[in-house]
Amino acid sequence: MIVKLGYVAMSVELQNASPSQTMTFAQFSKIKDREAAIRKLERIAESNIDNCLRLLKHNAGNQIHFFRLSSRLIPLANHEELLDWDYIKPLKESLKKIGDYLNQYPMRIDFHPDHFVVLNTPNKDILSNALKTLVMHLKLLRGMKIDTEHRCVLHVGGGYDDKEKALEQFIYNWGYIQPAIQKMIILENDDTTFTVKETLYLCEKLGIPMVFDYHHHLANHEEVEWQGDWERIVATWKTSPLPVKMHISSPRSDKEYRAHADFVDPEMFLKFINKIKGSVPEVHCMIEAKQKDAALFRLMKDLQGRTGIKLIDQSSFVVE
DNA sequence: GCCAGTCAAGTCCCG
């Protein structure tokens, strides 16, 4: 089984390369000339996209083939006061450069919008805002010439005091979502509300691949045993062009169990990998650690020389 | 040039 590691949004090694520079609406409003203010937003967005390209080059240089883009590339993209702003048009060139680069150095790219994108809300306005944000992600992917299928990880949403009802609301809302957006989405079990089993229920019913977050599972489950569900999780990826995807992180401490630690505990990771060994030809693990790419490199170093592990390059290995 | 406070979103918690 091949295992490939990826990391999230920004590098701790590459300096001054934030893809998430921003401008708040309060700042925006202070600028009297609205056109000038919009130009400023566009400059920030362009700088963010340029930094993404620098990050991709950093990844290619370090043999990393799996990366999550920041979801904050375009400040105020979906703000209600900026509905007339075509934020994609001025970014065409920058986005195309990303696409061209990915043609040269293929990499699995995905997004994970903030948890304010809630698809199971009973509130029409909140749903409409969530969909606007997803449309932005779709446009960005298209601008970068990335196949949009299964690129956007979301949580199920709110529990609203009745999880069963909340799951049915997700199914109801799903029916109103355009197919291009549906196709882009994958769902992840979360650390406070929806467990693996509940997320699987939706994924199987609606044909959505499921991202298994092991840390979230440890924080939020009916039963801690997960191996009985692993085959079901794998099966949700059967129709996907992409390999099964996981999220890996370690708790910061017993007290702050849900928070992400700086690095990933290699013993926990190895134990996990050995349990799924051979169940799929390839699995992609997103390392969600505070130390970002440095955590990925350290984990790879920790795996070096372990029994049954053969390193392929700086971010991938084979388990036998 | 550092550190504390602020900013955004939606849900959840507490009184």
Place this chain on the structure above:
DNA sequence: CGGGACTTGACTGGC
């Protein structure tokens, strides 16, 4: 029912 906590990285303001 209303206000604050939660979360995250970036930015702002005070010293």
